Amino acid sequence: MRVALFVTCLVDTLFPEVGKATVRVLESAGVRVEFPREQTCCGQMHLNAGSRDVARTLAERFVRVFDGYDAIVAPSGSCAGHVRAHVPEFVDGGDRGVPERVFELSQFLVDELGVTETGSSFTGLLTYHPACHSLRMLRVGSAPLRLLERVPGTELVELPDAETCCGFGGMFAVKNADVSSAMLDEKLENVLATGANAVCACDSSCLMHVGGGLRRRGSSVSAVHLAEVLAP
Amino acid sequence: MSDASRTAPPLAFPEAARRAVANAQVRANVRLAQNAIRAKRASVVGELRDWEALRDAGAAIKRDALARLDELLAQLETSVHDAGGQVHWARDANEANAVVVGLVQQTGAREVVKVKSLLTDEIGLNVALADAGIEALETDLAELICQLADERPSHLLVPAIHKNRREIRDLFRERLGRPDLADEPGELAEAARAHLRAAFLRAGVGISGANFAVAETGTVCVVESEGNGRMCTSLPQTLITVMGIEKTIPAWQDLEVFLQLLPRSATGERMNPYTSLWTGVFPGDGPQEFHLVLVDAGRTRALADPVGRDALRCIRCAACIHVCPVYRQVGGHAYHSVYAGPIGAILQPQLSGERGQPGSLPFASSLCGACGDVCPVRIDIPRLLVHERERVNAAQSARRETVPLQAIGRAFASPKRYERAQRLARALQRLVVSDGWFVRFPGPLAGWGRSRDLPAVPRETFREWWRRERGA
C-alpha cells in the first residue's frame, strides 16, 4: 500500500514537529510513508474566505499531486474534511477517486489499519477537544479517543461543552477577533476546569489558537497535537 | 416608534460584536438561555426515532414548494378566495405597508393588535402604521417588553432575551403605571395580561404573520406559546395576515411534518401550546374579513440563486441560533438585522440585496457547522455562508482583504513560490519575534495578538527537514 503524507501548509510552516510525529506514528504502525514534494495547500482557507477560483486551482493541484497513492494521511481533520467534502465538486474532469482516499491520522489508524496502540510514552492528565471540522465535516467519531485511551501513562478527562467551537475559524480569528477571543475564553475556562496538564486535538489550527490563549494567560497547560501524544 | 438601534446606520459585524462582547449581562443571559434550550431541544428530538426521516421530508417538501412556487401561489390565492378571504400582492416593503395601512384605514380603526411577525419587523410595518396615525400594539409578552422599552428584538424566538426580570419590572413599573410591582415572574405576567386583555377586547383589527400557508386549502397556520395569537386572530372583526411568499406549502398533509419539526426545534416542546389554523372566513365566528398579503421583498431575488435559494426553506425555528457559538458571545443585536444568527447571516444579505453592513454578516461565523446539524429542513448553512462570502467578494469594490488572499493563492499554486513564501515569512518575522514567539503583532495580526500568543515560524520547515533527513 502506497501511503502519502499530506502534511498541510500550517503544519509544514509553523508546526513541523507535528509532521515529524505523524511520520513516527505511521512508521510505528508499519507504514512506509512517502512525501510528495509538489504538495502545497488544500485550499480550504481560500474557499472559506470566498475565493472560489483559488480554491479550485488548489483542488485540481491536489488531485494531480496525490493521484496514484492508496491512502493520503493528514494530521488535520479540517484539511482532510475539506478535501473529501469539497474537492470533488471543484475538479472538472474528475477527481480520480483521490478525495475518498484522504484520511485524517486517527481515522486512518483506527478505521483503516485497525491500530489503537502506537507505543507512545506520553504521560499526564489529558483532555480532548474535538475540532469542529473533524467532528462535523469529516465525522471521525470516537477514533481519536480510542487511541488516546490506549496511551499507558495517560489519563483522559472529559472536556465540558467539548463540542462547542473554540473560535478559530480561519480568517475569522482575525477578522472577528473579539468574538473569536470571547469564544476562546469560554473554551479555556472549560479546559482549565478539567485540571488537565494538556489539551489535545487533531487540528493544529485549533491548537494554535487555544495554545496561544493558554500561553498568554501564563498557564502551564500545554496544547498538543494528537500525533505528538501518540508518537513513540 | 424610533430608537437609537433602529435609526442609526447599522454597524458592520466586527465592530458591533466588539461592543456586544463587552456587555457581560447580555453574554450571561444568552449563555443561560442557550444552555437551557439546547438541553430541552436535544431531549425532545432524541425521543423521536424518526427525526431524520422528518428532516428529510421537511427539506424535500420545501424544496418542492420553492420549485413550484408560482403554481402554488396561484392555487393559494384561489383557495383563499373560495373560502371568503381576499388576497393582495406586494412586491416590496413599501407596497406591503401601503396595502396594510389602506386596509386598516378602510375599517376606520386607529389601533391594531399584532401577533409577533418577523416579516412585519422586516418591512417596518409598525412605523408605516404610526406614520398613518395607527397604533400597533405588540401582544407577545417579549415583543411588548421590547416595544415598551423602545428597542429592537434581539432574538428570533426570545426577543427580550437581553433583559432580565429586574429590568422588566422596572420597565413595567414605569410604562404600565404599576409602581409597586415586584420582580416575581407571576406578578409580571399578570400585569402584562391585564394590559393586553383590555387591548384584545377593544381591537377591531388584528395583524398576524404566518408560519405556513397551505396552497391546497387556503389555510394559514400560526404557532405560538402564549395565546395572544389566538386572541388576535379570532377576536377582531378584521384580520390581516402578512406573509412572505416562501411560507407556502403545497398540501394539508405537509403540516404533519412541520408541526413536528417546528416546536421541537424551536422551544424544545413536543407541541406548541397554541397552534391556530384558519381558512378564509366563517360566518358568525371569528373575523368576518380576512386579508392575506403576499410579500416578495427580495425573496424572488434569493430564489433566483440556485445555491442560495435553500435558505428560503427556513421555518424560523431558531435552532441554529440556539447552538451558534458566535451568537452565544454576542447576542442578537450585534447582527443589526431582523434575522440574526446563522440563518440571518444568509437571509439578511440575500433579502436586502445590500452589500454594505449585510455583507459583513456571512463572515460572522467560524463555520463550525453546529447549525447545519440541527436545521430541521437541512439547510447546509455553512455552505451557504461560504457562497454568500463569494458573492460579497465578487461585488466588493474595495478588495483590501481579497488581494492578500489572491497573492497567497498564487504562491500556493506552485511549490517553488510556496517555499519562497515560507522563507520570506521567516525572514520578515525577525523584526517582530523573540525567543520563538511573536512579540509585536503588525497589520492583520493585531487582532490575534490582543488575546493570544503566536509562535514564530521555526528555523526549519517540515519539508526542509524531510529533504535533509530523508534525502528524497
Add this chain to the structure above:
Amino acid sequence: MNAAREEMLARVRAATADVVLQDLPPVPRDYVRRGGRSRREVVELFSRRVADYRAEVALLAEKYLGRPLKEIDLSAMLRDLVQGATKYGIEIPTDFMMVGKALMTLEGIGKQLDPDLDVFGDGTVVVKSAPGHTPGHQVLFVKLPKRGPVVLAGDLYHYPEERATGRTPTFEFNAEQSAVSRKKIEAFVKQNKAELWIEHDIATHAKLPKAPAFIE
C-alpha cells in the same frame, strides 16, 4: 394589485426557470405515520386485541368512573383516554375532544365550585329523541334503583298492538319517521333489557301505582 401579482409571479417563474421538476425526487415520507391502515386492517387488528382493550378500559374505569372532580386530573384523564384509543387504532370524534378540552378549561373553576361533582354521572335519566308523532317527540329512559331500567314511551305508541302491527295514528306528523324511531327505541329497549311502558294504554296504566305512591 394585479400589476403586482403579475410581476411577482413572473419573477418567481424567472427565478426557478433552471429547475427541472421531473428531476426532483418525490418527497420521502418514511417518518412514523398513524392512520396508515385501512378500515378492515383496523378492525382486524382490534379484534385480535379485544381482551387487552377490555382490560385497559376496566383500568381506566377504575381510575376515573364515579370519582368526585377533586380527585381527578382532567388533563391526565384526557391524555389517558387519547393514548388508550390511539393504541387500539380508535379515532375519537372531534366533538368528544372538544368536550374534553372544554372540561379541562373549566377544571379549575369546577373544582372550586363543586369538588364532589360526579363528572361522568351514571346515566340514570336520559332523554331520547324519537321524532315522528311530532317533529320534537322524545321518550324518557329511567334507570330505577330497584325496578330496573324503564322506557316511558310517550306518544311513540298508544296501544300495545301497535308494536306488532306497526300502525300509526292518522294524524301522525310523519309516519315514516315514527317507524324509524320505533325501530331505534325497540333496539334500545332490548339492549338495555328495559320495560317499555305505554302510558296511553289503559291496561298498562291500570297496573301502575298512583301518586303519592311511587316506584323505586
